[in-house]
Every structure is written in structure tokens, then in C-alpha cells.
Amino acid sequence: MNDMTKTEKALEMKTSKISAKNVQVHYADTHAIKDVNVEIEDKTVTAFIGPSGCGKSTFLRCLNRMNDTIDICRVTGDILLDGEDIYDRRVDPVQLRAKVGMVFQKPNPFPKSIYDNVAYGPRIHGLARNKADLDDIVEKSLRRGAIWNEVKDRLHAPGTGLSGGQQQRLCIARAVATEPEVLLMDEPCSALDPIATAQVEELIDELRENFSVVIVTHSMQQAARVSQKTAFFHMGNLVEYDDTTKIFTNPEDPRTESYITGRIG
Amino acid sequence: MSDMTDMTAARPQKPVNSLLVQDANTARRNASEKRFRAYGITAIAIGLVFLVVLISSILFKGVGAFQQTTLTLQVELLEAKLDKSGTRDLDKIKKVTTFGYNPLIDDAIRRAIDEIGVENPFRKGKDLRKMLSSGAAGQLREFVIANPDRIGDTVAFKLLASSRVDGYLKDRVSRESLARDKNLTPVHLDLIDALRDAGIVRKGFNMSFITGADASESRPEQAGIGVSMLGSFYMMIVVLLAALPIGVAASIYLEEFARQNWFTDLIEVNISNLAAVPSIVFGILGLAVFIQFAHFPQSAPLVGGLVLTLMTLPTIIISTRASLKAVPPSIREAALGIGASKMQTVFHHVLPLAMPGILTGTIIGLAQALGETAPLLLIGMVGYIASNPPEGLIEGFLSPNSAMPAQIYEWAKRADPAYYERAWGGIIILLLFLMTMNIIAIILRRRFERRW
Numbered sequence: 001m002n003d004m005t006k007t008e009k010a011l012e013m014k015t016s017k018i019s020a021k022n023v024q025v026h027y028a029d030t031h032a033i034k035d036v037n038v039e040i041e042d043k044t045v046t047a048f049i050g051p052s053g054c055g056k057s058t059f060l061r062c063l064n065r066m067n068d069t070i071d072i073c074r075v076t077g078d079i080l081l082d083g084e085d086i087y088d089r090r091v092d093p094v095q096l097r098a099k100v101g102m103v104f105q106k107p108n109p110f111p112k113s114i115y116d117n118v119a120y121g122p123r124i125h126g127l128a129r130n131k132a133d134l135d136d137i138v139e140k141s142l143r144r145g146a147i148w149n150e151v152k153d154r155l156h157a158p159g160t161g162l163s164g165g166q167q168q169r170l171c172i173a174r175a176v177a178t179e180p181e182v183l184l185m186d187e188p189c190s191a192l193d194p195i196a197t198a199q200v201e202e203l204i205d206e207l208r209e210n211f212s213v214v215i216v217t218h219s220m221q222q223a224a225r226v227s228q229k230t231a232f233f234h235m236g237n238l239v240e241y242d243d244t245t246k247i248f249t250n251p252e253d254p255r256t257e258s259y260i261t262g263r264i265g
Numbered sequence: 266m267s268d269m270t271d272m273t274a275a276r277p278q279k280p281v282n283s284l285l286v287q288d289a290n291t292a293r294r295n296a297s298e299k300r301f302r303a304y305g306i307t308a309i310a311i312g313l314v315f316l317v318v319l320i321s322s323i324l325f326k327g328v329g330a331f332q333q334t335t336l337t338l339q340v341e342l343l344e345a346k347l348d349k350s351g352t353r354d355l356d357k358i359k360k361v362t363t364f365g366y367n368p369l370i371d372d373a374i375r376r377a378i379d380e381i382g383v384e385n386p387f388r389k390g391k392d393l394r395k396m397l398s399s400g401a402a403g404q405l406r407e408f409v410i411a412n413p414d415r416i417g418d419t420v421a422f423k424l425l426a427s428s429r430v431d432g433y434l435k436d437r438v439s440r441e442s443l444a445r446d447k448n449l450t451p452v453h454l455d456l457i458d459a460l461r462d463a464g465i466v467r468k469g470f471n472m473s474f475i476t477g478a479d480a481s482e483s484r485p486e487q488a489g490i491g492v493s494m495l496g497s498f499y500m501m502i503v504v505l506l507a508a509l510p511i512g513v514a515a516s517i518y519l520e521e522f523a524r525q526n527w528f529t530d531l532i533e534v535n536i537s538n539l540a541a542v543p544s545i546v547f548g549i550l551g552l553a554v555f556i557q558f559a560h561f562p563q564s565a566p567l568v569g570g571l572v573l574t575l576m577t578l579p580t581i582i583i584s585t586r587a588s589l590k591a592v593p594p595s596i597r598e599a600a601l602g603i604g605a606s607k608m609q610t611v612f613h614h615v616l617p618l619a620m621p622g623i624l625t626g627t628i629i630g631l632a633q634a635l636g637e638t639a640p641l642l643l644i645g646m647v648g649y650i651a652s653n654p655p656e657g658l659i660e661g662f663l664s665p666n667s668a669m670p671a672q673i674y675e676w677a678k679r680a681d682p683a684y685y686e687r688a689w690g691g692i693i694i695l696l697l698f699l700m701t702m703n704i705i706a707i708i709l710r711r712r713f714e715r716r717w
């Protein structure tokens with residue numbers, strides 16, 4: 001109990017990175033997100049859990065405006081990144097996405113070499129002054145993606161030739177190469193085997209030092225293992241948002257409790 | 266438990282349970298599978314038979330066009346006839362028309378007949394000359410104008426035989442078929458036999474069919490497909506330069522940028538409809554818009570190319586959109602997710618992956634356009650138009666010309682069986698072009714796809 005209060009205090013001291021206020025999302029007639037308010041903290045892993053179809057991905061994709069690419073999707077409410085409204089008319093989503101990176105459910109490396117996969121982001125954002133610079137960024141990112149040792153001898157082999165787990169870590173390396181501040185991950189392990197999953201989870205824990213990580217997962221064990229904060233979504237509502245330990249040991253809402261004990265989901 | 270027994274009882278009888286014996290159901294399934302395979306093989310066999318018949322008949326009928334009979338004659342270029350003044354003044358030499366050359370040819374034939382020692386059955390030079398193409402004098406004249414210093418010499422010429430003589434050497438013409446022909450008599454054929462034995466009349470490869478221009482109705486032996494091949498070539502350039510960028514840009518916009526609404530739906534329906542519009546409709550549209558309204562030159566490959574562009578655009582747009590659609594959305598998400606703009610996403614990632622499909626679609630569209638005849642009829646790209654290859658690039662686009670399929674149509678229409686043979690020959694060349702284009706499409710597809 002004493003421990004709990006300590007961590008709680010430590011978490012409270014962290015600053016809010018993203019703050020969402022009264023967010024509503026509609027897909028044509030479907031009301032996918034209903035009035036969600038949430039503060040996502042910096043240098044923290046936040047997990048979104050909930051039964052499938054409850055809107056986790058939808059809400060995650062609001063945070064870097066990936067929903068803009070869906071014609072029928074309409075977002076209202078405010079989402080602030082470091083106090084700035086990312087849905088402001090003056091915000092270019094392209095610039096936003098360089099700050100808020102994303103890793104997808106299915107590993108999706110470009111059909112290019114491993115090197116080019118990682119170098120693409122820094123290239124288009126002009127992060128490298130010269131070739132040596134770019135080489136450094138690629139190496140650093142691959143190390144952060146915990147895949148450097150496996151690919152350092154074949155940087156110019158196709159990224160699509162790697163195993164599923166390696167591809168996903170390559171995608172994480174690609175996402176961190178642009179030096180984002182927030183990293184969004186939508187079920188990054190659902191296509192991976194247990195060993196690869198463990199590697200990615202370990203990696204997420206390391207990423208916390210530099211980034212604020214938001215991860216959608218359907219596995220409650222995974223949420224418990226990697227996250228400090230957990231948000232439970234149900235039918236488009238944010239039911240409960242609290243410290244992970246609290247959610248898993250002492251949830252307040254009966255719906256959260258039935259979900260984590262396996263009665264709904 | 267009673268349920269179970271009921272069900273077994275209701276089932277069709279299944280007497281043996283051994284795997285070594287086929288039950289009735291399996292036997293029936295296997296039989297129907299066998300039957301289906303037989304249908305498939307029959308269908309393919311029928312298709313193959315048609316293909317073989319088609320190709321062999323084309324080759325059989327068209328191969329003659331690639332051979333041409335010539336008479337090798339020693340012609341004395343008499344100064345007295347060609348350059349009376351003796352000054353070698355080109356203007357004066359040009360004043361001598363082809364009629365002036367006829368006596369030289371007559372003499373040359375007479376001498377050749379004397380040399381091989383047969384009796385000359387004809388008194389008049391006109392009758393002798395019937396063995397030769399009426400273009401033979403023109404052949405001489407061209408040579409003399411190009412080489413005035415050879416006047417006075419005796420020069421060996423390979424002169425085109427007339428189409429009847431050519432047909433005789435190709436077994437198209439016989440003594441019986443000449444019975445009521447006013448151009449040639451069986452007596453001529455006896456003479457030809459003698460000249461052939463002496464090696465003066467010979468059948469050889471017909472280069473000028475591949476490089477030459479169309480000729481008038483009465484001179485099939487002179488007609489070639491080369492100039493209309495150039496016409497087709499310039500049209501294809503127009504189609505490629507106009508249809509590829511427009512088609513690809515339109516597809517990219519519709520597929521990647523445009524919002525999905527009633528307007529884009531309308532465009533989509535209309536593009537599909539355009540693909541089904543008969544080509545002759547595009548022809549009359551081209552006539553009205555490009556020639557009557559915009560006053561572009563008639564019969565010009567530029568106009569033909571523009572009309573074919575209209576026709577090819579739907580094909581290119583449909584295939585380009587299909588190949589853009591086939592690029593997995595995850596690639597677009599990946600690029601957008603690390604902050605690439607829409608344009609960067611399309612040009613760096615989507616387009617390279619769609620390239621093989623786009624190229625294949627474009628080449629298939631071009632091949633369709635290359636074989637298209639109907640719209641060309643309406644803009645006057647058919648008939649005996651160009652007697653010389655165009656000089657230079659701009660001329661190539663603007664001067665009146667025909668195109669291969671229109672040329673073939675024109676030849677097939679003419680009465681002389683010698684032209685019928687040329688039409689088949691033209692079809693061989695057209696098919697060679699189409700085959701080459703398809704092979705290029707396959708190679709490009711392979712080449713681009715190999716990049717993972």
C-alpha cells in the first residue's frame with residue numbers, strides 16, 4: 001500500500017503530454033467515440049484496453065490525425081499536444097505525424113531495403129545533413145528498435161524478407177527515426193509469436209525513457225506488463241482511466257471489473 | 266441416442282466402410298470432375314485449332330508479299346534520248362518524262378531476248394513492256410536524275426515485274442486464268458519461262474514492301490507498307506505522350522486524392538461507359554472537333570493520334586486505377602504514419618508498386634490503338650495518300666498519311682488479287698508489331714516485379 005502511494009505520487013508529478021477534451025468521433029452514422037476526456041502523461045506507457053469494436057483504434061488514430069484519411073470520419077472536441085490543439089485549422093497533419101509516430105497492427109515495412117525503411121522518415125523531414133549523419137540516425141534507430149544486431153550485416157537486404165517479429169521491430173525503428181515525442185502503437189504484437197512479443201514488450205519498456213507511448217492491446221496481461229496507466233474503453237465510452245495497478249487490482253467501475261475478470265470481451 | 270440411430274437410418278445406404286472401395290458419392294464426384302476436365306481440355310483444343318488455322322492461313326497467304334519478281338536488264342542510257350544538249354544540266358534532264366525512258370526499256374528487253382536466243386513474239390515495245398511494272402520507267406528516271414554522269418553508260422537495272430508476271434512466279438496466275446486478261450497473254454508467259462531459265466527473271470526478297478509507300482491501283486507490285494508504318498509510329502507517339510500522362514494523372518487523382526462522393530461516382534461510371542463506346546464514334550468526334558472545329562490538317566497522324574488517345578484513355582485509366590487499388594493500404598498508412606505527405610506517399614511508395622500494372626495497361630491500350638481502323642476511316646487516314654515517307658519529325662505528325670490497319674483495309678478493298686496478297690503481308694507485319702509490344706509488356710512487368 002505504501003508502494004502504491006509512492007508510484008502514484010511519481011506519476012502525478014509527470015506532466016501531461018496529450019490532453020483530450022470531449023472528443024467525439026463519428027463514422028457516417030456510427031458514433032464510435034462518445035465524449036472521451038483523458039490526460040496522457042509524458043514518458044509513460046499508456047495502455048488502451050477494451051473489447052473489440054469499442055473504439056480503441058479509432059481514438060488512437062485521432063491522436064495523430066490518421067483518421068483524416070478516412071472520408072466518412074468526423075472528429076469533434078479538442079485534443080491538445082503540449083497545450084496546442086492538433087485539430088486547429090493551422091496545423092498540418094503531416095507535421096503532426098512527424099511528432100506523433102505510429103506503429104501498426106500488421107508489420108508494414110516498405111518494400112525497400114532495411115536501411116531505406118529507416119532512412120525514409122529522416123530523409124523527408126531533412127533530419128540528416130549528410131550521408132554519415134543519416135547512417136548514424138539509422139544505426140541509432142535500429143538499436144532503439146532492438147534489432148541492430150540482427151540486421152547490421154544486411155542493411156541493404158529487403159525489409160520484407162525479415163521475420164514477422166523483426167519486421168515489427170523494424171517498423172518501430174522506422175517510427176522512432178523521425179524523433180517523435182509520442183509513439184502510438186495499435187496492437188503491435190497481435191501478429192507476433194510469444195518470443196517476438198516478449199522482445200517488443202521489452203523494447204516498449206525501454207522506449208518509455210524517451211517517448212510517451214500509447215499502446216492499444218487486447219491482451220490484459222500485456223497491458224499489465226508494459227503500462228503504467230490504463231484506459232478501459234467500452235462501446236465508445238472511456239469507462240475508467242487510472243494507474244495500471246489500480247485498474248487490475250481494484251477497478252471502480254463494475255464493467256471494468258467484469259472485463260478484466262473475463263466476463264465481457 | 267435414438268436420434269443418432271434415426272439419422273443413420275435416414276442416410277443413403279452406405280454398405281461398405283472400407284477405404285479400398287469407393288462409395289457411390291465419391292464415384293459420382295470423381296466422374297463429374299473428370300467430365301469437367303474433359304470440357305476444359307476440349308475448349309482449349311478448339312481454341313488452339315482456331316489459332317493454328319489462323320496463323321497458318323495468315324502465313325500461307327501473306328508470305329508471298331515478302332517476295333517480289335524482278336527482271337535484271339542491261340539498259341543503255343542513251344544520251345540522245347535523255348540529254349540532247351549534252352550539258353548534263355539537271356533541269357533539262359528532268360524535262361524528260363517517264364515516256365522518254367520507255368524506248369530504252371524496250372531496247373533492253375529486246376536485247377535480252379536476242380541474247381538468250383529465243384524468238385521475239387512481239388513487234389511492239391508496248392507489248393513487251395507489259396511484263397514490267399508501269400513504274401519501271403520511273404525507276405530508271407530516278408536513277409538518272411540522281412546520277413546524271415552515268416548517261417551514255419549501259420547500266421544493269423533490277424526492274425519490277427508486273428503484278429501478273431509476279432503472280433505467275435508465285436503460282437497465283439496461270440495460262441488458263443490469263444485467257445480473258447487484257448494485261449498479259451499466255452505468250453508472255455512462254456517468254457517469261459525462257460527469261461527465267463536464263464536467270465533474267467528472278468524472285469527475291471521484297472525489301473520495298475517493308476519500306477515503301479502505297480501505290481496506285483494499277484501498280485500493286487510497287488506498293489509497300491513502310492510509309493503507313495511510319496504513320497502508325499507517329500500516331501503511337503502522340504497516343505503515348507498524351508494518354509499516358511493524362512491517364513495516370515487522372516487515375517492518381519481519382520484513386521488517391523479525390524473524396525468519395527456522388528461526383529467521383531459519376532466520373533467513374535462515365536469512364537467505364539467511355540471504354541465501351543464503339544471506336545467509330547470517337548472517329549466522328551475527332552472529325553468534328555479536331556478537323557472541322559480546330560482546323561487541324563486532315564489525314565494527319567497528329568489527329569489520328571488524338572482520336573486514338575480518346576479511345577485509349579479509358580483503358581489506361583481503368584488499368585491504372587486497378588493497379589493503384591491493388592497496392593496494400595498498409596503501405597500508405599506506413600508512409601503517412603511517419604509524416605510523409607499525400608504526394609510523397611503516392612510518388613515514393615504507391616506508384617512504384619503500381620508501375621508494372623500501369624505499364625502493362627498502357628501497352629495493351631497502345632496495342633489496341635495500333636490495330637484500330639474504324640476511327641481512321643472518318644478522319645481520312647485511309648486510301649492512297651502518301652507516296653513518300655515524311656521528311657522530318659514535324660512533317661511526320663502533320664503531313665497526310667495512313668496507318669497500318671487502314672492500309673491493310675485499303676489493299677483488301679482493291680480489285681487486283683496482287684493487293685489481296687499484300688493485305689495479308691501487311692497483317693503479318695501488324696501482328697509482329699503487336700506481338701513485340703506484348704512481349705515488351707511482359708518483360709517490363711517481370712523487370713519491375715522482381716524488386717520485391
Ligand SMILES: Nc1ncnc2c1ncn2[C@@H]1O[C@H](COP(=O)(O)OP(=O)(O)O)[C@@H](O)[C@H]1O
Pocket residue numbers: 027030032050051052053054055056057058059070072
Ligand atoms: N473505417 C471505418 N469506417 C466505418 N466504421 C468504422 C471504421 N473503423 C472503425 N469503425 C467502427 O468504429 C467502431 C470502433 O472501431 P475500432 O476503433 O476499430 O475498434 P477497436 O480498435 O477497439 O476494436 C466499430 O464499431 C467499427 O465498426
Ligand SMILES: [Mg+2]
Pocket residue numbers: 056057058186
Ligand atoms: Mg483495433
